[in-house]
Amino acid sequence: MSQLVLGGGCFWCLEAVFQRVDGVASVTSGYSGGHVDNPDYKSVCQETTGHAEVVSIEYDTNVISLEELLEIFFTIHDPTTLNRQGNDIGTQYRSIIFYQSDAEKEKVEHHICEIKGQFDKPIVTEVKPYQIFWPAESEHFNYYNQNSTQPYCQIVVGSKLQKLNQHFKDKMK
Numbered sequence: 001m002s003q004l005v006l007g008g009g010c011f012w013c014l015e016a017v018f019q020r021v022d023g024v025a026s027v028t029s030g031y032s033g034g035h036v037d038n039p040d041y042k043s044v045c046q047e048t049t050g051h052a053e054v055v056s057i058e059y060d061t062n063v064i065s066l067e068e069l070l071e072i073f074f075t076i077h078d079p080t081t082l083n084r085q086g087n088d089i090g091t092q093y094r095s096i097i098f099y100q101s102d103a104e105k106e107k108v109e110h111h112i113c114e115i116k117g118q119f120d121k122p123i124v125t126e127v128k129p130y131q132i133f134w135p136a137e138s139e140h141f142n143y144y145n146q147n148s149t150q151p152y153c154q155i156v157v158g159s160k161l162q163k164l165n166q167h168f169k170d171k172m173k
Contacts, residue, residue: 001025002061004069005032005098005133007054008077008125009085012153013160014055016144017076020164022173023063028056029136029143033096033126039134044092053092056133066104068171070097070111075167076160080121086156095125105129 008014011029018027031039034051044051059069077085079095099105108127116123144157164172 001058002066003100004057004059004066005054005130006057006073007032007052007094007096008073008079009053009093009095010088010156011053011055011136011140012143013076013085013157014073015140015142016153016157017072017160017164018055018057018069019142019145020161020172021059021064021069021072021168022171023060024057024069025060026058028133029140030054030056031092031134031136032098032130032132033128037134041137041140045090047091051092051134052094052096053136054096054098054133056135064171066107067111070108072164072168072171073097074111074115074125076163079123079125080119082124088156095123097125097127098130099127100130 015027015029018024031044031051032054034049036049039049039051043049083091083094085093097108099108112123144153147153
């Protein structure tokens, strides 16, 4: 199994998307990229920790590649908006990928170079070395599956799931 930690807006959205991807064994919502140990949702939302809302994805490279996961990631969120996704605004919603080796960094940077022409604005996704992943509070785990009738889930998460279904039906469980 390999691990990929990335953020691109609310972690509820990313969790719901990657839970449905074939080859993904687990998705855990959490925080990374900041300077405070043991951050919590409230402090991250107050933008005092430097952390982003992220997901840690455990995946089987025999079923899905890093490049395929990146393709999904860059399709379901807008990598050209700084510190926001839709109405979710703040540094905790920034687009960010944490690499765990030089080879992984190279693959991520290559992928970004390959797709940058698909966007009207520059890609602002941060590419940073992995430090530590702090799991979120348990109420954030499996959020969409437990709250799918909530308006935010129907509108925001639902639109990302629609993109997944539209563009990556062959990669879904």
